[in-house]
Amino acid sequence: MKRQLIVFVKQVPDTKNISGEAMTPEGTVNRAALPAIFNPEDLNALELGLELKDRFGYSVIVATMGPPNAAEVLRAALYRGADEAILLTDKGFAGADTLATSYALSCCAKTVKNYDLILCGRQAIDGDTAQVGPQLAEKLEIPQVCYVEEVIELEKKKIKAKRSIEGGFEVLESQLPALLTVVECNEPRPKAAKRIMKYKKAKTASELKKFHGNADYTDAPMLTEEEAKLKEKNLWIHEWNAAKIGADLQRIGMKGSPTKVKKIQSVVLEATEVVNVEPTGSGINKLIHELIEDHTLG
Amino acid sequence: MAEKRGNVWVFIEQEAGKIADVSLELICKGREIADRLDVKTEAVILGNNLEGSIETLFHHGADVVYQVEDKALEPFTVLPYAEAIVSLLKEHKPNIFMVGATLKGRELAPRIASTMLAGLTADCTDLQIDNFVDKLTKTDHKDKLMQIRPAFGGNIIATIVTTWEDPQMVTVREGVMKITSPNKSRKGKVVKVKPEISASSKIVKVIERITQEKSIDLKKSQIIIAGGYGVGSKENFKIIYDLANTLNADVGASRAAVDAGWINHDHQVGQTGVTVRPKLYIACGISGSVQHRAGMDESSKIIAINTDPDAPIFSVAHYGIVGDLNEVIPKMIKAFRAKV
Structure with missing residues (x-):
């Protein structure tokens, strides 16, 4: 049986490049106006997975949890070289914190069953928590190696990886299966033109139904036919809901989340109280004099 | 009140016996919160042959230090640390458990929180005690830990509350809590712990380790x-x-x-x-x-x-x-x- 690895990725709002259009008149960020992107470190994780595919012949499965349009990041992964894609989508997953998210992802991994490795980016730029990787490893009862920069060796039952630690690096050896969280350590390959031509046709079941005017399988038998065709050409993106992965409904989404958001305050950029200093000799002299006077300097 | 509230716990991070600054920052913050809740501040430090560094934890406000020693705890790897800490948390049932948001803390805390089914908030920049009304379940929660952190790339500040069973877990960003001046006459109790670490926690080995002192702090x-x-x-x-x-x-x-x-x-x-x-x-x-x-x-x-x-x-x-x-x-x- 072919060796498999799973890369978990996330579609995130682009919080790093906030343009003027995404700002409200009050100086806060309008989150809905931010473009959705492939979480940057998840691209590094995918690249590492694809390198392992090149080096050791792994089959790369990419999976994400999100709304139906998160299929977009899965296609982006297929364009780069992933072999198979899974979209976890269900209204019940909504509002999940990191514990409920890692539980749902663990159910997905258990449904896939055979895997040597799980890769994820260290953290996502919308929350920056870096919690889902270690929590997922715990849920699967497998070891975790965080902040991985390089896979040095991969044998049948163990892996040797280099990872960053405070003030340096470490080489760890772990048994397989294992979960790695990956930092910005490689140059993700671009989308391949040929693969784009092929995989832009890849669809989830929802997308197929939507394509046919939101038809239902029961009254449109052609859907079954088309599904079979897409599967045959490897253009089928699995769409799994909570029932399919055998998730306990009490442990997913808002219900499965021990943390609650009490309050959200937008950070307001306020341009008050700034003393404008002229970039002239006298302007700067006066400033330095003031700082010496109040003992900030000297 | 049916049951006495648990104490405030702080994970003490050490490298070659030297305690990380963030751990002292958390002891100071932990002291403040424990006083507000009228409970104790307790620290947990893990390693092998830990000597000499414990006193400073009392000077900064710890009442009790759990000193957990085993050769599987040196050098640091996540699995044995998580196993040892989980068993202490289950035994002592602290109300709050704080961990520095260092590289180690950020890989250790989620592993522990997942086993404990505890809520965990990452990279807090402020912590306060306040009441919380859960509008969804219409329940009142008295004296909960307000876990305050930036999110969305720093564009929003969120206040998070854990409503499930204790502990309420947080990682706290380095350098944001202030270290108050130590009281050298302050004393506390050391509890030595010999943890049970299973074979399954020993499957990750450190093969090589290269570190350099920071060129500047x-x-x-x-x-x-x-x-x-x-x-x-x-x-x-x-x-x-x-x-x-x-x-x-x-x-x-x-x-x-x-x-x-x-x-x-x-x-x-x-x-x-x-x-x-x-x-x-x-x-x-x-x-x-x-x-x-x-x-x-x-x-x-x-x-x-x-x-x-x-x-x-x-x-x-x-x-x-x-x-x-x-x-x-x-x-x-x-x-x-x-x-x-």
């Missing part, structure tokens, strides 16, 4: 001159060093300058670097992304020098100089030399 700097992408080149960082030498200051940098390879990462200020609060911060050619501002906006005085009058750095500055740093900095050096 900006957290302790009183004055920081920081250069950004506007400095223009590695060579031109000399002008930043010139000003720093004149003012007896240290040199910081934005991520853009570090990524460009002009200066090493130890100098980086901001979300992925260090958080600083010097008495004077001079930002030279730094536009001021939210990530950078998050690491320096609590400096007592901020001077921003930038050619772009709309640069966001001016929004946190006390003094703004719209101009070319290559002209402004020599004038500052000259002015200072003339005054002293």
